[in-house]
Amino acid sequence: xxxxxxxxxxxxxxxxxxxxxxxxxxxxxxxxxxxxxxxxxxxxxxxxxxxxxxxxxxxxxxxxxxxxxxxxxxxxxxxxxxxxxxxxxxxxxxxxxxxxxxxxxxxxxxxxxx
Numbered sequence: 001x002x003x004x005x006x007x008x009x010x011x012x013x014x015x016x017x018x019x020x021x022x023x024x025x026x027x028x029x030x031x032x033x034x035x036x037x038x039x040x041x042x043x044x045x046x047x048x049x050x051x052x053x054x055x056x057x058x059x060x061x062x063x064x065x066x067x068x069x070x071x072x073x074x075x076x077x078x079x080x081x082x083x084x085x086x087x088x089x090x091x092x093x094x095x096x097x098x099x100x101x102x103x104x105x106x107x108x109x110x111x112x113x114x
Contacts, residue, residue, distance in 0.1 A: 012051040013060075020045045035074040042067055056094055063091045080109045 001022040009015055024041045042065075049060040070084040086103040 013049065013053050015051055016047045016049045016060075016062075018045060018047040031073060037070075037072040039070040039072075040068070041070075053094060058093070060094050061092065062094075062097060065089045065091075078111045080111075082107045082109065 001020075003020040003022075005016075005018040005020070007014065007016050007018070021044045022042070024039065027038045029036050029038065045062070045064040047060075047062040049062075052058060053060040066086060066088045068084065068086040070082060072080055072082045074080050083106050084104070087100070088103075089100040090097055092098045
């Protein structure tokens with residue numbers, strides 16, 4: 001997918017033009033004789049700010065990349081377990097938003113009706 005955004009904020013330092021690209025791959029399979037869903041997702045966001053950011057004395061830019069992996073396993077008709085991993089790299093010439101992070105987690109999902 002693709003999204004273009006032209007933000008016109010009240011404070012000029014927050015005005016930007018941005019492009020976001022997304023891609024996702026989903027594959028369904030049987031694992032341990034249970035319905036399983038695997039997902040790989042990618043996202044890239046670029047923002048170019050049109051005014052000077054006072055704290056850095058120049059125009060700001062942001063580039064954000066994220067990759068995600070997810071595995072969802074059906075345990076019973078109503079209960080699922082999901083494991084996920086996400087890596088994000090946020091690059092910017094504004095130090096407070098220049099970082100990377102890793103996220104790993106598990107979720108249980110129970111459906112009251114199926």
